[in-house]
Amino acid sequence: MSLELYYWDGLQGRGEFVRLALEEARADYVEVVRGKSSEGLGTAAMMALMKSRDEPYPPFAPPFLKDGDLVIAQTANILFYLSPRLNLAPSVESLRYVANGLQLTIADMVTEAHDTHHPLASGLNYEDQKDAAKLRAHDFIDHRIPKFMSYFERVLKQNPAGDTFMVGDALSYVDLSMFQLIDGLLYAFPRALKRFGEHYPRLAALHDAVLVRPNIAAYLESGRRIEHNEACVFRHYPELDKAAT
Incomplete structure (x- = not known):
């Protein structure tokens, strides 16, 4: 089934x-x-x-x-x-809880990314909260992105199995989710993340490695992949983007 x-x-x-x-x-x-x-x-x-x-x-x-x-x-x-x-869990059982904790932290950042364009109420249109959104988005760029991404970069660096994967020595769902988080942020805030690879080289390498995995590459090029758009979690509004301080 x-x-x-x-x-x-x-x-x-x-x-x-x-x-x-x-x-x-x-x-x-x-x-x-x-x-x-x-x-x-x-x-x-x-x-x-x-x-x-x-x-x-x-x-x-x-x-x-x-x-x-x-x-x-x-x-x-x-x-x-x-x-x-799906053979996407760490082979060591105890690391599966580490992976779940990282996934939940990714979910926290996804919520904060959403709230950059809907800081007052999810039921209001973006146009009804643009001033608050600008304040929230610029704080997100200046403070929250560096805090989260520095943490994720450190997790990669300190992985005892090497800095290729987030958890353990093989691809897991957390690596795929990290790719999606970074990809969404690059779409939403291209100016702020112009130097993403310089600040977070291991995360940038992980993103690029997932991008060219055969099954992922085929999916991204297929009609099954929905394009980023301004009705979604990650939205690009130029007035919310800014160069990082």
């Missing part, structure tokens, strides 16, 4: 972190909403699961994954479940 991934159509969003793992592993999966939202079929199925009164433990929001009768919500939780099955 194919795995079923549920996420909003037209968005990379948090679902992209799951897609990258599935694509790297060439897993048998279907994205339920894609290609069906014009008739409302896929979206309706997703909303029905979220609002079901009969489904035990329904998910609060996408992304969520169905594997047979099992429904798994939250990006990090989905990846923690999938990674051993």
Whole structure:
């Protein structure tokens, strides 16, 4: 039975972190909403699961994954479940908890990146909070990006198995997620991250190495990959971008 991934159509969003793992592993999966939202079929199925009164433990929001009768919500939780099955988990069991902690830290930064363009309320349009967004985005560039990225760079540098992978001595889902985080930030803040490779050479090398992995490269060139856009988590608004201090 194919795995079923549920996420909003037209968005990379948090679902992209799951897609990258599935694509790297060439897993048998279907994205339920894609290609069906014009008739409302896929979206309706997703909303029905979220609002079901009969489904035990329904998910609060996408992304969520169905594997047979099992429904798994939250990006990090989905990846923690999938990674051993996709051969994307560290081989040492104790390191799987390290990987999960790093994935949760990535999720923290994704939330902060989202809040640069929606600092006051998710329900308001960006145009209704532009002044606050500019303040939030510039603080994110000056303080939060360096804090997170310096930490991730240090994790790579101090990996006992070498600085090629985030955890252990082989590719894991955390490496794929780090690629997506960096890729999104490069799209959203190209001026601020113009010298990203100089400041964080190991992270830049990791991003570039994932980019050319055969399965990832094929996915990025396919119609399955949704382009970055201004309805997503990572958005490029020129007025929010600035050269890093």
